[in-house]
Structure formats: structure tokens, C-alpha cells
Amino acid sequence: MPCCSSDTCSSNAAATGRYRAVLWIVLGINATMFLVEIVAGLAAGSAALQADALDFFADxxxxxISLFVLGMSLRWRAGAALVKGASMGLxxxxxxxxxxxxxxxxxxxxWHTMGIVGMVALAANAACLALLYAWRDGDANMRSVWICSRNDVVANLAVLAAALGVFGTGTxxxxxxxxxxxxGLAIQGAATILRQAMEELRQDRDDNAVPILR
Incomplete structure (x- = not known):
């Protein structure tokens, strides 16, 4: 017996296709910004820019990983979320x-390099956040993608504030x-993702448990 009607299955397939396309776009944006920020961060001697660059790489x-497990079972998606949560914590x-x-x-x-690159990074992450907004309340895997992008926007605003602070204080x-x-944001986001992923793994284990006949 089919698990959904033809209309529902078509709708789910279309939604999955749109999500896959969005993931490819944000993947390209983040890979490009990693290269930009790692060079700029090293040149400027900025810990915040270097950290943000590695954040782009992790994203x-x-x-x-999200593209790889898209459409797979809950166990695979939750497992991928565990990997992502652990990477955020590291x-x-x-x-x-x-x-x-x-x-x-x-x-x-x-400070000038921090400001210019921070503005470019903010624009890039804001675009990613807008693209991913529709999937912010999905499973642990989808939610982890949303949390990463949300934290990135906050981090970019903080980098810009740091640039102003360096300019003003000279330190x-x-x-x-x-x-x-x-x-702190990375560790908090990692804890949220890991907690939901573990809950989904327990749910998958309970749903697939074989009853013992007595």
C-alpha cells in the first residue's frame, strides 16, 4: 500500500528538490566565503575573521553532508546531524x-579589513538565511542547517562590531x-543539534524495535 497519495508524494518530491537546490547554492556561497575570509583573516591578524572563515568551511x-543524506531514513539524517553537531562543538x-x-x-x-570582509560575509550569510527560512522547523538535520546559518549572521554582526571596537580602542x-x-554560539548550537539528533535516534530505535513474543 502506498505511504501517501500521488498528490502528496509529488508535493514531497518537489519540496525535496527545492531543498536540494537551495543546499547546493548555500554550499557554493559558504565555500567561496571560506577562501575569502581565511586569506583576509590571516592578512589582517584577526581571530574573529579566522574563526568566521573556519565556520564557513564547517558549514x-x-x-x-545534508545533500548526501537527503531523502534517506530518519536514522541516517539524525546520524548526519550528530556529525554536524560534533563539528560545531569542535x-x-x-x-x-x-x-x-x-x-x-x-x-x-x-580593523579596515575586518569591516570590509565582515560586510561581504554578512550579505552572503543573510542570503543563505533567507534561502533556508522555509526549512527552519524540519528534522534535526534540516534544523541544524538553519541554526548554522542563523548563528553565522549573528557572528558577522559581531565581527563588524569588533572592527569598530579595534578602530576605537587601538587594541x-x-x-x-x-x-x-x-x-559560545557554536557550542550552544552544537548542544541543541546533538540533543534533537539523539531524540530522533531513540525514536527511530523504538519505532523499529522487534516485539518479543511470550
């Missing part, structure tokens, strides 16, 4: 290490503080 990898830990390094070395980044502390905030 591009996450979108690739990103947060890496940023904390970067913050400590820059604080100890007293790095003063180039690297605003850059360091923003990088620390980005680490």
Missing part, C-alpha cells in the same frame, strides 16, 4: 584556543571578545 561541509573549542593565543600575544588586527580586545562569543 560548507555540513551542507555537503569549532567552538578551536576558537577558544585561538582566543587564548591572540590574548597572550597582544595581536592588534587590521585587539574587541576582536578577542567577539571570537569568544562566536565560540
Amino acid at each position: 560548507a561541509a555540513n551542507y555537503g 569549532f567552538g573549542i578551536w576558537v577558544i584556543g585561538s582566543v587564548i593565543w591572540h590574548a597572550l600575544h597582544g595581536t592588534v588586527p587590521g 585587539g580586545w574587541p576582536d578577542i571578545i567577539v571570537a569568544a562569543v562566536m565560540a
